[in-house]
Amino acid sequence: MSPISARPEKNPFDFSSRVSEPKPGVFFVEGPASNWIIVSDDSGYILIDSGYPKDVSIVLDSIWHVGLKPGDAKAVLITHGHVDHLGSASRFVEAFGTPVLTSPEELSHVQGEVKHQVTLATCVLNAWRPGVFSWLKHAISAGALSPNPVPSAEAWTAGRLEALPGRPKAINVPGHTPGHAVILLQDADAVVTGDALITGHSLSRHTGPQMLDRMYHTDADEALAATHTLDDVDASIILPGHGPALQMSLKDALASLRSS
Structure with missing residues (x-):
């Protein structure tokens, strides 16, 4: 049995305040x-991003907390x-053989063949x-200097995503990275925006729809322009990569982002 197959000892992380269920x-x-x-x-579960x-x-x-088992994941999307979204995915592959899926345009990044990460020099x-x-x-301290790429990661297809829990649909929104994708959860009226649209960050002085600081983007201008790809996407729940979830139409969130 893998050492991560059993439920961990009590974790100091405050799951009661940091885990929400915006839709069943x-x-x-x-x-x-x-x-x-x-x-x-009813068909199982997926994990989107992994800290x-x-x-x-x-x-x-967190998976145990919501009544599920880590080894039962159908896929990690x-x-x-970036290291703060890919970080735990390799452990699911090693321990459980869980498929890790990403966009075709992002595959070489997830596999570790190329790197589109803010450099330490830029940070300094x-x-x-x-x-x-x-x-x-x-x-x-969270492991940013020791990223865990996933050489076995695969490029998703629309059909493969459609068959997964929540019927996710991928939308390419490049700029933050060349292959960044937003994921629409068609059965939940929710959208996982990754870093294409966030609602808060330690470098930001406010909460609400916004872009990440320019230094994090591969191409900041393209990242902003690419948000127009989402203009016709209907969703009333926004699940960002940074900051709190929002009960707000995506259209209103995008309008707020562009006016800030």
């Missing part, structure tokens, strides 16, 4: 610095290959800015 079977987990989503129905590498115990225990140069040093300190 859709669980939103606000992690220490990035979020992940558990989507379940930093050292968040693995929290990710696993990755919105993009920006360390004088409010919030950057504390964010960098946490990122390093």
Whole structure:
């Protein structure tokens, strides 16, 4: 038995306040610095994104917390290959053989063949800015310098996604990374926005729909322009990669983002 197959000892993470269920079977987990989503129905469950590498115990225990077992995941979906979203995925492969799926355009990033991550040098140069040093300190302690790519990751197809719990649909929104994807949960009227649209961050002075700081994007201008890809997407629940979940139409959230 894998050492992560059994339920972990009591975790100090406050699951009661950091795990919500905005729609039945859709669980939103606000992690220490990035979020992940558990989507379940009668056919099983999937995990979308997976925190930093050292968040693995929290990710696993969040699954137990909502009454599921880590080894039963049908798939782990990755919105993009940054270390704070990919961090625990490799453990699911190693322990359970769980498929890890991402967009075709992001596959080489998730597999570790290329890297589209803010550099340590950029972070150091920006360390004088409010919030950057504390964010960098946490990122390093959470395993940012030891990313866990997933060489066995596969590119999803529309048909394969459609067959998974929640009937996820991928929408390419490049710019944050070249292959970044937003995931529409068709059965829940909810959208997982990854880092294409967030609602809060340690470098931000406000909460609500917004873009990440420019230094995190591969191409910040493209990232903003690509949000127009979402203009015709209907969803009333927004589940971002950073910040709290929002009960707000995606159209209104995008309008707020562009006016800020």
